[in-house]
Amino acid sequence: MELQSLLRKPDSLILLGKLKIIEGMKENRFLYAARFIACLAVIFIHTRFPGVAGQYIDALSRFAVPFFFAVSGRYLLGTGVSMDCQDSRYIRSRMKKTLLKTVRITFFIYSIYLLFSFIYHVLNKISVKEWLASKFNPGEAVIFLMYNSGKFIYDGSYTFDHLWYLFALIYVYILIYVFAPVLRKWYKALIFILLSFLYFGELLQTYYPIRPFGINICTWYVLRNWLFVGIPFVLIGILFSDHMEKNNVSMSLEERLLWNKKIKRNSLIFLMAGVAITIVEQSILAKKEVYIGSVIIVVSLLFLSECGLPGGRFLWKLGKKSSSNIYFYHVLIIACIDIMSNNGIIPVPAMWLKPFLIAAICIVLFYLNPFVQKKAG
DSSP states (O other): OHHHHHHTSHHHHHHHHHHHHHHHOSSOHHHHHHHHHHHHHHHHHHSOOSHHHHHHHHHHGGGHHHHHHHHHHHTTSSSSSSHHHHSHHHHHHHHHHHHHHHHHHHHHHHHHHHHHHHHHHHHTTOOHHHHHHHHSSHHHHHHHHHHSOSTTSOOSSOOOOTTHHHHHHHHHHHHHHHTGGGHHHHHHHHHHHHHHHHHHHHHHHHHOOOOGGGSOTTSHHHHSSIIIIIHHHHHHHHHHHHHHHHHHHHSOHHHHHHHHHHHHHHHHHHHHHHHHHHHHHHHHHOOOSSOHHHHHHHHHHHHHTTTTOOOTTTHHHHHHHHHHHHHHHHHHHHHHHHHHHHTTSSOOOOTTTHHHHHHHHHHIIIIIOHHHHHHHO
């Protein structure tokens, strides 16, 4: 009866067709496109544009890694409200598989960067003993274990610790496995508490730079780590997944159609608001790892990803086939470009050109490369 009444309404008929298209899509193309844009944003963080414009582009790009965490949480536990998904045994079963997969990926990628670092230092006349001592010592071990950073995962051969993201995911997955019985009892409170500490810490960075554990709070990894970024944003993804599942179960078809139209409009407004707030925050507080506007952008993108928006003709393909590799290996490309330009092998790229150059090389290597295409297929 509900479907028949809808079919009598021309507007509803159009919306119904759109909804069927949305539900019939096996791939969330908008989300793939958003992931690709987030990967470009990470490149723009690590190869900054010059001047004041570069500062604002850097600030707006800070949504990227929180977005990756949130997307991980969005699909971490599957559907969110069935009895099986509430059961700790189910959660732990899911987490065990995901954790093992993440550990394998992390080990493989870390091994590549470790080999690169070894070759770089040997070619620069640094002994193996000196190289090992500079990277793997008790002080660096503490920084790595506490903050997912330090020379365990970066050094003079490549100066960005982007692999902290993978190690933070491992931490978060272990904690979800351990605390599976209370995950959905605690996750809302944890999101609020940890984000509150994150932004209180950022205020301290600006107005009262304390030294917790003897490390200046302005040091990037004191707040940007598994605790203050990894956990809350993965939990935001899980909370969003639960919310969407409850909507799908509780709403009628007509209500879903109206919700889809309303949430698309509101999410676009909030997305623009997140951009504006980020710009204001950068103007007042200068550079920060995660802005309040970043949270708004992330949540807006999650909601927009449920509205059946297109991902562009090619943009979603770039995201699907190359976003992970771009994130994992763009720092290696930056390091190679820097080494070659510093040694006069290639001209030093202009600061405004370098982000586009790195992005273009990444697309060629990880999307247009026939070997990668064949492997992905």
